[in-house]
Amino acid sequence: MVSQPMINTPIDEEVYKGLLQELEQYRKQHERLRLLFNVTRNITRELTIDRLLLRIMDEVKNVLNCDRCSVFIMDDENQELWARVAHGEDEIRFPSHLGIAGYVATTGETLNIPDAYADYRFNPNIDKKTGYRTRNMLTIPMRNKRREIIGVFQALNKFGGPFTNDDEELLDAIGAISAGQIENAQLYEEQKKTFDSFLETLATTIDARDPMTAGHSKRIAKYADEIAKVVKLSDTEREVLRTAALLHDYGKIAIREAVLTKKGRLTPEEFEHIQRHPDFTRRILEKINFTGKLKDVPKIAGAHHEKLDGSGYPQGLKDKEIPKLSKILAVCDVFDALTSQRPYRDRMNFFKVLTIINKGAGIDFDDFYVAALKKIRLDRLLVILEDEHQEKLRPGDLAFLSSFTLTDLMFAHAEIEPTLEQQKLLSVFTKYYTQAYFEKSKDDYI
């Protein structure tokens, strides 16, 4: 479209009409680019894959004026396409050659289908699963900068008729932007997953040096997270707490094995040596470049043996000087130590454990977090207690326990004439708690 020269009267009607048409085209393109720019700006702000996908689906829905949008991502390893069900929590997966999405992912063609059920490639099973009724659909491949197909965009049920050519172009452009952003998010999540599983593996192997504490750090991380949920910590605080929990005993790497695994009474020197472990934890973790939200992890992990009254170690911090997340670790640490199986003894009687923790509230532990511990749902508590024997947990029992907390259990135990329900509660919980298992050896953790 070349710029028109200024024309003197009389103005030619044909020229004028042409100008109006050109203007109309520009208006449309302008509107489309404006939309596209807004979509882009919104898309580039998310680096978490789930939120990114939800965001993309929302944007496409609005821009194309349609009822739904799905983004299917290629899983090359398993030859599958997967997607969050549009605006839901669930994930669907299917072989990467099936249905319309599979066709587009395989051939790289764009498909604009005005009537889905009339198309032989359409796989009605997804509608069946989701209870949705697909009418028209626009499906385009999504390519990364190397032009590889990394997924498929699918817009469903355009309001007021099938999708247009303009829609195709617009979705194509959104796809180009989204592909880069989705790959970025995948890279970020992959790195995060590797780091997380590294932390867990590390925690497991550190614990495994001492058969007494096998599985301890993972369980603490789980108990701590339950308390975090009860007291409504933020997602960020939960992540910090989980990291600190997994690493709280890392300093034990510097403790002599003979001391760590000694069965008899420790000499004063040995006792002093083993009490250095939280300090080692802090010092080692301080060498790690924990930045941003994780920067307090060394301090928090290193203070898990501090006590409210200042009688803890290594620093003898008091109440307000102790980081709140360390206070949570302290409660969970003792709870797990007392309720764990040991190679040479059974778990401590559960009600004795609770008595010890109750007595320590306000002296050793912060009341607030002891109270939170007692509010944990019993089914969740049991799943953590029986971390390594999940297969023994009966779903019916878990469902029953889900209506109760530790507090309920204590009440039931204290009752002289417990109700039938209280009796059941006591017997179900105790059945698992007192169950005997085969010992695991150190090698089982490696």
Added chain:
Amino acid sequence: MVSQPMINTPIDEEVYKGLLQELEQYRKQHERLRLLFNVTRNITRELTIDRLLLRIMDEVKNVLNCDRCSVFIMDDENQELWARVAHGEDEIRFPSHLGIAGYVATTGETLNIPDAYADYRFNPNIDKKTGYRTRNMLTIPMRNKRREIIGVFQALNKFGGPFTNDDEELLDAIGAISAGQIENAQLYEEQKKTFDSFLETLATTIDARDPMTAGHSKRIAKYADEIAKVVKLSDTEREVLRTAALLHDYGKIAIREAVLTKKGRLTPEEFEHIQRHPDFTRRILEKINFTGKLKDVPKIAGAHHEKLDGSGYPQGLKDKEIPKLSKILAVCDVFDALTSQRPYRDRMNFFKVLTIINKGAGIDFDDFYVAALKKIRLDRLLVILEDEHQEKLRPGDLAFLSSFTLTDLMFAHAEIEPTLEQQKLLSVFTKYYTQAYFEKSKDDYI
């Protein structure tokens, strides 16, 4: 701009002129949005902060038709602004309130300055440092989605005159997109840095369990990287190699301390026990969710004691069955073991070390990587050998050694009548190699 109704002749000249103007506006806006979209597409494809910044600078330069663009990033912690010098390798840093960039970062105002040297806020020191001559400049704040200023965009020396209002708007829009992407890249790099320093800290503490091998894993990672550079491995392979090197002895966590630190001769049972460590390494690392490029790390790390002739352990793999990166680790492992100081003995005579490794070439070790080891520049080799005593290395000696390799050193040693230069080479290298240091204790590593 409301759509014009179709008008019958005679056509009003005023209406016609208005139409042409409107069309012209649309054309310009259209062109701007199109540019913006392209910039966006290119920007969203980079997740590495350095490459991203270079990309942004390039795009802005092209779109605004100017000579340079700098992106200054806020470093809140240090109250500084930093930038890669436009299209260079170096970084500049200055207090975040200084100069034009500092003014914009502090006030959030956009500054469009037609003559930099006439403006009192302009800091000519940067020009002095970089040897550049700034004429006109456009500087805008860059805000994240929380509207916080995370940096400043600066375009310099527009060709053919100062920057226009249109340029301001365009740069503002690019800034909005870039801000999100820069934050993403920062998040990604931060996570990566944490993971890397975690690996290093882990390697250090694992080594520290056995004072004999303190610092071993970090040094192996460095030797291996030197070999990688000699044989021109890709960046990805180098990262895999470095990770495997840092973790290759991780399995020692499962070896009994009494065996690990025993000074005398090992019993057959103890010897067998300690030989299990590469297998433990592999098994532990396999539990980690190493994905993508890192997925072979467990296998590579677990095969560092395999030998070409099949006499190694744990699997007794032969030549082609051994991953090539494991072969590099094997050479470096032995080289470091023999050249390390031990609490109870000095380093082995260096030429005896080389003789052992030469004899092992083709039997224990792959010829190719032995040859590569011998091509490492001597200054780099020495920096690794003296990893913990960098302060003792004289720059003049390093400069001298940088012209030689291990091969040169061997020739010099074999010479019956060495030249003066060869004598100097032998004496400089040997001076450091045979130097005695105070022992470090295990605690020094924590």
